[in-house]
Amino acid sequence: xxxxxxKRALKDFRNNRLLNLITLLTISLSILIVSAFILFFxxxxxxxxxxxxxxxxxxxxxxxxxxxQLTALSGQILTLPAVETVRFIxxxxxxxxxxxxxxxxxxLFENLDKNPLPDALEIQLNAKSQSWEKVEVLxxxxxxxxxxxxxxxxxxWLGRFTQIFNLFRLTGYTMCGIFFMAAxxxxxxxxxxxxxxxxxxxxxxxxxxxAEHFIKIPFYFQGLMQGAAGAGIALAVLFMxxxxxxxxxxxxxxxxxxxxxxxxxxxxxxxxxxxMLVGWLGSYISLKQYLKR
Amino acid sequence: MTDTDxxxxxxRMFHVHRNYGTKKALIDITLDIxxxxxxxxxxxSGAGKTTLLxxxxxxEPVSEGQVLIDGMNISRIPRKRVAxxxxxxxxxxxxxxxxxxxxxFDNVSLVLEAAGxxxxxxxxxxxxxxxxxxxxxxxxxxxxxxxxGEQQRIAVxxxxxxxxxxxxADEPTGSLDDDSANIIMKLLNGVHIRGATVIIATHDKALIxxxxxxxxxxxxxxxxxxxxxxxxxxxxxx
Numbered sequence: 209x210x211x212x213x214x215k216r217a218l219k220d221f222r223n224n225r226l227l228n229l230i231t232l233l234t235i236s237l238s239i240l241i242v243s244a245f246i247l248f249f250x251x252x253x254x255x256x257x258x259x260x261x262x263x264x265x266x267x268x269x270x271x272x273x274x275x276x277q278l279t280a281l282s283g284q285i286l287t288l289p290a291v292e293t294v295r296f297i298x299x300x301x302x303x304x305x306x307x308x309x310x311x312x313x314x315x316l317f318e319n320l321d322k323n324p325l326p327d328a329l330e331i332q333l334n335a336k337s338q339s340w341e342k343v344e345v346l347x348x349x350x351x352x353x354x355x356x357x358x359x360x361x362x363x364x365w366l367g368r369f370t371q372i373f374n375l376f377r378l379t380g381y382t383m384c385g386i387f388f389m390a391a392x393x394x395x396x397x398x399x400x401x402x403x404x405x406x407x408x409x410x411x412x413x414x415x416x417x418x419a420e421h422f423i424k425i426p427f428y429f430q431g432l433m434q435g436a437a438g439a440g441i442a443l444a445v446l447f448m449x450x451x452x453x454x455x456x457x458x459x460x461x462x463x464x465x466x467x468x469x470x471x472x473x474x475x476x477x478x479x480x481x482x483x484m485l486v487g488w489l490g491s492y493i494s495l496k497q498y499l500k501r
Numbered sequence: 502m503t504d505t506d507x508x509x510x511x512x513r514m515f516h517v518h519r520n521y522g523t524k525k526a527l528i529d530i531t532l533d534i535x536x537x538x539x540x541x542x543x544x545x546s547g548a549g550k551t552t553l554l555x556x557x558x559x560x561e562p563v564s565e566g567q568v569l570i571d572g573m574n575i576s577r578i579p580r581k582r583v584a585x586x587x588x589x590x591x592x593x594x595x596x597x598x599x600x601x602x603x604x605x606f607d608n609v610s611l612v613l614e615a616a617g618x619x620x621x622x623x624x625x626x627x628x629x630x631x632x633x634x635x636x637x638x639x640x641x642x643x644x645x646x647x648x649x650g651e652q653q654r655i656a657v658x659x660x661x662x663x664x665x666x667x668x669x670a671d672e673p674t675g676s677l678d679d680d681s682a683n684i685i686m687k688l689l690n691g692v693h694i695r696g697a698t699v700i701i702a703t704h705d706k707a708l709i710x711x712x713x714x715x716x717x718x719x720x721x722x723x724x725x726x727x728x729x730x731x732x733x734x735x736x737x738x739x
Contacts, residue, residue: 212614413615415558417584417616417663419584419585419615422584
């Protein structure tokens, strides 16, 4: 019976080529937009995670801080829940590091009377605390310590960027939802047109004793097939766009920093399923309205 | 109405009315049609013949009254059972109602497919019934390529393939030439001989005289009378 319904769906597809192609294109476009958003978010999240891995807090100590209290201070910081490790960087070590990093400007250091750099503690965060909100809380806690002159967590701008990114992500989710609903209603409308063009046929089927499922199932199959084909087209277009852009990105500004990834097979499968859901839902809505009459 | 009549009845109507707004299409129809009856439903255009048939195959609802088909009260049938009830009928329409973009085989097989029959059985039955109506060589033809008589034969094939208990035919010969009309009536007689109840809505008095059977006369939505017409000569009801 399933094969029969499948064959009928294929036949119906061929008999109403134009309307079905419009539905297919509508689904493809909607899914392409949603997939492009997903691809963008996946890669942006990857970049964010890459940057977040370097999250650390530098606590610069006051110049009169007695080295004898270093162990106690480190111990105090280690008790904070977000802290993984604490490493002391003496001002001498810091200067040597600076000199080795700035070998070409070595003359700058020759006339120094004294080391201008402060002693510092490099604080690494544990895995659970790799969020900007937690880094900020930790920084405030460390800054409150008497021995600490100043706290710096390098890529402070990244925090702001994360906020913008989160806002963007929220907008993206909303857009995806809107596109999903729009796709469902457009599909429902095109399938309603298909049903309308076949109203005599459906009427005859009902009169000869066809149960509703006998009429509905081929339309559901049609919706599912359109969804799957639409997703296939959208993913193929997206892959071509990715393929042509990824090599440029990797060879350009972001060279070596990270790889631009395409959607994982699991994500692609989920998108196909989502698209099939769009097709099915469109058929379901229009059939429910039509057959109620 | 005796107990025996009740047992023999396949269709019973009690004080049935059908209204379209203020227009009354059927007024207070009470009748019994028995198993294996051959019934002509006759009357002038607009008398309510087609409306009465539509009530029977549930294309339209009853405004008032009760209709029992094979013991089932159609007003109380849930939506899901409507298809099941319609399979008791084989319906022949004046305008054939064939699906234009499906070939002869597909049009006829639709009834068995809808009933969930197996493919092999469908193949066998469709070929058998098309042989019976003399259309076995037109399996792959599309309805628009057939003549009116041929299309009506396909419609008859579709109506009888499911071995229905009741055949409803709405002006089955209305738009056909005499030869084609004779073929259709022979086919309907054949189905009747095999045990089906046949109800034909027609205003063609000559056809009724030629065929004979029980005649129900409708006039302006009311049932005016019922009589048995003997083949060829009795025309007392007219």
